[in-house]
Amino acid sequence: MTLDPSLLDDLQWRGLIAHSTDLDALREAFGSGSVRFYVGFDPTAPSLHMGNLLQILTARRLQLAGHTPYALVGGATGMIGDPRDSGERTLNSLDTVKDWVERVRRQIEPFLSFEGGNAATMVNNYDWTASLSTIDFLREIGKHFPVxxxxxxxxxxxxxxxxxxxxxFSYVLLQSMDYLNLYRDHGVTLQFGGSDQWGNITGGVELVRRTDGGHVHGFATPLITKADGSKYGKTEGGALWLDPEMMSPYAFYQFWLNVEDEKVGELLRVFTFLSRPEIEELESQHAEKPFLRAGQKALAEHVTTLVHGAEETERIKAASAALFGGGDLTGLSPDTVGAALREAGVTTVDASDGLPGVVDLLVETGLAKSKGEARRTIGEGGAYLNNQRVVDPEAVVTGDDLIAGSWLVLRRGKKSFAGVEVR
Structure with a gap:
């Protein structure tokens, strides 16, 4: 196993270290052998999200550089939840948390290697917390935390x-106990997490020192924010979920494709494994011709491939091209075309009395304000059904027009389009 001596420099260049206990000591540890490290994920929802993805990818970077990951899924801490500004969390049942633990484990596993000299290990803090008595917890852990x-x-x-x-209030004790247990049982000497976890990380570092006299490390990644300082990870439909059932891969791809120009370089550094020369070249292209959106396209493709796979990403790219007139709509899968059109906005049409005419559809979807305007659009050659120009104002949709049995794509001109679901 070969260690990458440039790891810490790369993490710093990518902007992945917002806080650290001692960078010089960490650099020395990275150069002395494979460091056993851990990062934790609380199952407080049935899926991980954008913020968790940052931690998963950071763990992957460390493993690729020769270090040994312990991915902790918090079956115990997930029962409580870290304090948040908005108020008390709703406590979930043990069965719910157990289900979410398994979902989260399955989402993490593809990103890490569980073979080789620095194979990853999955752990659950419920295993060492469930049987601990209150008295033992207060005596062995609580006494080391000044109020x-x-x-x-x-x-x-x-x-x-x-x-x-x-x-x-006691959450920091539980998370710090995780570090102590992993230090004692597995020789883990590094924890990292998001900057909102910095107090918990240093709590664990201090607990290891107080109880066992151990010298361990910690660092925190930055909070990723939009150009205006507000939090990323929230879309109009909710969080940026990794589970395709909670957020379609098409919507996921579109999120990255539409990030602000000011943030492209930062997000390429943090969320992709592109090299420094590759990223700097994309930044140069973006600065010279931002309208080509080279940075956003690379970002969307790389992150979507990491999360949803190369085949799904290619289907999404084909759908995006087809929707804007650049490809064959009939070859798209039902799931992909449905997700794409729902993102664009869908008009549902009841076809129990027969399939509608194109003029009616242009009005129903809002692409034309009236039937007269719709007819003029067709006459001027500006109306398209499934990327085929409509030349007859009396044209009626047929069964052969339905994509995947129920979908239509209407377009007016080059950029205005709408989806129609026929039921």
Whole structure:
């Protein structure tokens, strides 16, 4: 197993280290042998999201550089949830959390290698927490946490006036105990996570020092925000989920394709495995001709391929081209065309009394304000059904026109299009 000596420099160039315990000590550790590290994921939803993806990809970078990952799925901490600014979390049942644990495990596994000299290991903190008595927890863990330091945590301070339960207040003890257990049982000496976890990470580092006299490391990745400073990971439909059942791969691809120009370079560094020369070349192309969106296209393709696979990404690219008149719509899969059209906006048509005329559809979808306008559009050659120009104002949809049995794509001119679902 060969260690990559440039790992820390690469992490810093990519902007992946927002906080660290001691970078010089970490550099020395990276150069001394395969470092066993862990990163945790709480199953507080049935899917991971964009923020979790950043941590998964960072773990993959470390493993590719020769270090050994422990991916922790928090069956115990997921029962409680880290304190958040908006108020107390809803506590989920044990059965719900167990189901989510398995879903999260399956989402993480494809990104890491579980073979070789630095094979990854999946762990669940429920295994060492469930049988621990309250007395033992308070004696062995609680006594090492000064309350004044816990109160100084930013999230806790913001919640003191509105109220915070002891359950959420004690979360840092549980996560710190994870680090101690992994240090003792597996020799783990590095934890990383998002910058919102920095207080928990340093809590674990301090607990290992206080209890066992161990010297361990931690770093935090930055919070990824939009150009205006607001959080990424939220779309109009909710979080940027990795589960294709919760967010279609087409919608996922479109999110990355539409990121702001100012953020392209940062997101290419953080979310892709493109090399520094490749990213700098894309940044140069983007700066010279931003209207070509070379950076966004590369970003969307690489991240979607990482999460949903190369075949799905190619189907999405074909759908995107076809919807805007650049390809054959009839070859698209039902799932892909359905997801693509739902993102664009779909008009549902009841065909129980027969299939509609194109003029009526142009009006129903809003592509034309009236039947007269629709007829003029057709007469001027500006109306398309499934990328084929409509020349007859009396044209009626036939069964052969239906894509995947139920879909139509109407377009007016080059850029205005609408989806129709025929039922």
């Amino acid at each position: 004044n330091r816990m109160l100084a945590r930013e999230t806790v301070k913001r919640r003191l006036e509105s109220g915070i339960s002891y359950t959420e």
